Every structure is written in structure tokens, then in C-alpha cells.
Amino acid sequence: MQQFGRGGFEAASTRAIAAQAGTNISSIAYHFGGKDGLRIACADAVAERIAQVARPLPGLQDRPDLLHARLVLRRLVRRIVTFMIVSPGASDAVAFVLRELAQPDSPVLDRLYTTLVEPRHRALCALWSAATGEPAESEDVKLAVFSLVGQAVYFRVAAPIVRRRMGWRHYARAEARAITRRMLTNLDRMIGGGDG
Amino acid sequence: MQQFGRGGFEAASTRAIAAQAGTNISSIAYHFGGKDGLRIACADAVAERIAQVARPLPGLQDRPDLLHARLVLRRLVRRIVTFMIVSPGASDAVAFVLRELAQPDSPVLDRLYTTLVEPRHRALCALWSAATGEPAESEDVKLAVFSLVGQAVYFRVAAPIVRRRMGWRHYARAEARAITRRMLTNLDRMIGGGDG
DNA sequence: AATTGTATATCAATCGATTGATTGATTGCT
DNA sequence: AGCAATCAATCAATCGATTGATATACAATT
Numbered sequence: 001m002q003q004f005g006r007g008g009f010e011a012a013s014t015r016a017i018a019a020q021a022g023t024n025i026s027s028i029a030y031h032f033g034g035k036d037g038l039r040i041a042c043a044d045a046v047a048e049r050i051a052q053v054a055r056p057l058p059g060l061q062d063r064p065d066l067l068h069a070r071l072v073l074r075r076l077v078r079r080i081v082t083f084m085i086v087s088p089g090a091s092d093a094v095a096f097v098l099r100e101l102a103q104p105d106s107p108v109l110d111r112l113y114t115t116l117v118e119p120r121h122r123a124l125c126a127l128w129s130a131a132t133g134e135p136a137e138s139e140d141v142k143l144a145v146f147s148l149v150g151q152a153v154y155f156r157v158a159a160p161i162v163r164r165r166m167g168w169r170h171y172a173r174a175e176a177r178a179i180t181r182r183m184l185t186n187l188d189r190m191i192g193g194g195d196g
Numbered sequence: 197m198q199q200f201g202r203g204g205f206e207a208a209s210t211r212a213i214a215a216q217a218g219t220n221i222s223s224i225a226y227h228f229g230g231k232d233g234l235r236i237a238c239a240d241a242v243a244e245r246i247a248q249v250a251r252p253l254p255g256l257q258d259r260p261d262l263l264h265a266r267l268v269l270r271r272l273v274r275r276i277v278t279f280m281i282v283s284p285g286a287s288d289a290v291a292f293v294l295r296e297l298a299q300p301d302s303p304v305l306d307r308l309y310t311t312l313v314e315p316r317h318r319a320l321c322a323l324w325s326a327a328t329g330e331p332a333e334s335e336d337v338k339l340a341v342f343s344l345v346g347q348a349v350y351f352r353v354a355a356p357i358v359r360r361r362m363g364w365r366h367y368a369r370a371e372a373r374a375i376t377r378r379m380l381t382n383l384d385r386m387i388g389g390g391d392g
Numbered sequence: 393a394a395t396t397g398t399a400t401a402t403c404a405a406t407c408g409a410t411t412g413a414t415t416g417a418t419t420g421c422t
Numbered sequence: 423a424g425c426a427a428t429c430a431a432t433c434a435a436t437c438g439a440t441t442g443a444t445a446t447a448c449a450a451t452t
Contacts, residue, residue: 006299008204014438024403029439031401095298102291103202104356117357139362143378146358150350151343158349160300161313162342166335182339189385210412220428222414227427231412 001042005095009039036107043100043108046093047116053083069130070191076124077183080149084156085176094156121145131191144190151186155179197238201291205235232303239296239304242289243312249279265326266387272320273379276345280352281372290352317341327387340386347382351375 003012003020014035018025032038064072084090097116100106124145129136155162159171168175199208199216210231214221228234260268280286293312296302320341325332351358355367364371 007206008295009207010203011206013436015436024401025438026404026440027402035438098298098353099204101357102294102353102355109356113357113360118361121361139374140378142362143375144382146351146354146361147347147378147382150347150354153354154346154349155342157294157298157353158342158346159298160305161297161309164309165314165317165342166338178335179339182336182343186340186343186382186386189388190382192385209410211410220430221412222430223428225413 001046001089001096002092004039004042005092005099008099040108040111042096043111044115046097047112049089049093050097050116051120053079064127064130066131066133069127070188073124073127073131073187073191074184076127077148077152077187078180080152081155081180081183082176084152085171085179086173091156091159094153098153098157121149124149128191148183148187148190151183197242197285197292198288200235200238201288201295204295236304236307238292239307240311242293243308245285245289246293246312247316249275260323260326262327262329265323266384269320269323269327269383269387270380272323273344273348273383274376276348277351277376277379278372280348281367281375282369287352287355290349294349294353317345320345324387344379344383344386347379 003017006012014025014028017038018028021027028035028038032041084094097112100108100112101117103109121142125136125141128134128141128145132141134141162168163171163175166175199213202208210221210224213234214224217223224231224234228237280290293308296304296308297313299305317338321332321337324330324337324341328337330337358364359367359371362371
């Protein structure tokens, strides 16, 4: 996944992948049926991993009240940003996913959408609906959720230029805190209550 | 740029590029010195193009008042989103740029940053500062601007999944209007005045 | 306890195909 | 004639995939 995330699927050679894994090239064909099989396996792996990070928090009732929904949303933003910035493998995972999501003819796009994007986005829409009162599956709510997660994704994908512009030497816990603070401010204001 | 944007630099073969351009492979070496030269030329071309889209609007004084700054910001968001969604070549241009910005060892990252990211981001920070009163080069303002443009970028890069989740058959003017409306709402609320 | 059978897994070696780059010849225009 | 541009042809290098041989582990048999 690291090799795929760095420069794209075509840029990663099976030899480089095998070398980094400390094994032989043939093992790719043996275990995954080929380079494309490895691509699908990566999609499944990252779907399962991200699903754990963005999973609904325990203790969330079906019909949460407004304040509770906002609290859960805030905790989810904290967790997502922390995962994106701090977690070591997140960079490659997010890069891999976004590469696949970007090209419409990706062989794993459908898999990633149904197992990862759709359920997570739907859950966030439900929370957003509970926090704002707007209908969950309305066009505007869906776009609002997209614009929220889009921020987080951007802070990971465009990390090199963010670091440079911010003058950050690292991209770790301290920096994640600053990003989280700004994103929580955005969330609070976007939801409506200007209690930053 | 289209070939580079689709599957990445390595995925684009010089033969496919030459074929799409309706010329011979050797012309790449003749005019650009090789595949890497073509990469740099694409970076320069896209930098010039996007610079025009995000350029400061005419009639902007050096020290705009609060309301004027907000108005200019709103018009910039309109223009950027329209360009990202509607403009035919924007998809490839944004895809190309984001691919280069994503990998820290890109040979054109420095070029793109100094000519494209830095000046545009700095101008937006100045506007944001005028619209909110916060210091322009403060950490929080810079992050706020990043989270704003990150939304727009995401709506282009993740277009396939956005379309699918929204149930959109197209990704053109009507859809750009919906995205613009949501992003303007976000902008207004993020800036502070909750006048949606 | 020793041996054999079998499935699992990795290995070096090699396959044809494709890559970016280069060459010398050719074209079109002034 | 002279210059700029494009062309088909070819180069070594690398690509993904495949091959047959080999190593390991565990069950069945002697």
C-alpha cells in the first residue's frame, strides 16, 4: 500500500514491492494472483482499517439529541484528524484511497465506495442531521459532510505544502492539535451554533 | 497533462502522450528534452492557468474594509468552484497538481509551491485577515484558508464518489451551483458572521 | 522412531512485452 | 541550400508474469 500510495499503482513495480516486503516477486502472484489482486487486497485492508477509525462511537443511541450529536461529531473529528496526521500508516492509506477514488475507471472504486465511503458518509449525515435538524439525506447535508471530511483529507494529501507554508518541521501530534482546533472551530460554526 | 493527471506520471507512457497529441514520440525529446521536461512544462502551464483563476479580483484595494473583504472572498469561492467543476480541463489540471503536491520528492513540487501555492495562499490569508480581523500570517488563519481551499479541491479530486453519493448524473453547472452554495455557507459561518 | 507423501511457500531464472530514449532519414518551408 | 520539425526504426532497460526447482511443515505409513 505504501508503494501504491507513493506514486500510484503503475509507478509501483512488483520488484520494489517484493523487495520492501523482503520476499520474492513470485509471492505476489502466489498469494494475490498478480499485481491487480494485490491492489484489491490493499483496498480491502484499508477499508477495514479506516472503518475502525470512523466507526460510530459507542453509546450512540439511534435518535441522539442535538447536543449529544454535536458532541459525537466533535469526537469523530478529533479522532479522524489524529488518525490522518499522527498515525504512521495513514499517509499511505489515505494516499492510496484518494488515488483510487480520483480515477473513475479504477477497478477497486466500487469496492471502496460500497464498503468505505457510503456507510461512513451516511452515518455522518445522520449525525449532522441530528445536530442541525436538517433532513439527513438532503442534498445540502450530504455536501456539508463532504466538505467536512474534504478538509481532513486535504490536510493529509497536501501535507508537503501545508508543512512548508506553516513552517512546520514535523507533522505529528502538536501539528495535529492545531489542525484539530481549526477543524473543530469550522465544525461548530458550520453546524450553526457559533460557540467556537 | 491529461495523461499525467489520470494515472500519475509513471502511468503515462510517452507513446500514449504522443498519440493523443497526434505526433511522434521523438517530438517530446525534441521540444521538452524528455519526459521529465514535459512534466516541468506541465507544472508551469498549470501554475499560470490556475494563477489566473485565483488571481486577486480587480478593484481590490490594499486595505479593504471588512465587508468588502468578505464580498471578494465570496466571489473568489464562486470562481474557484466554478472553475474546478465546470471547466473542462480543470479536472486534469487539479489532478496533476495534487499528485505532485502529494509526493514529497516530486521534482516539480518546489516550482509549484513558489509559483502557485505560496502567493495564492498568502493573498487569501490577507483577505481572510481583512474579513475577520485576525492577523494575516497567524497559524489559525493559514489553517483556515487551507481548510477552505481543501474543500474545493476535494470536490474535484473525489468527484467520482461525490457524484455517486449525490446521485448526480453530471458534474457540471447545476452541480457546481449546489456545491458553491454550500461552500459559501461554510465560508460565511467560518468567517464568523452567521448570516448564511 | 524412521520414512514417505503432500500441500504450502519461497526461490532464482527466464519469458515476451513495453518502457524512455536515441538515431539517421525525411518532410515542409523560406 | 538551410533550418526546424517530424518520422520510422531501433536501443538497452525494465515491466508483470511464469516456470521448475527447492525448502519447510505436518500427517500417514512402515
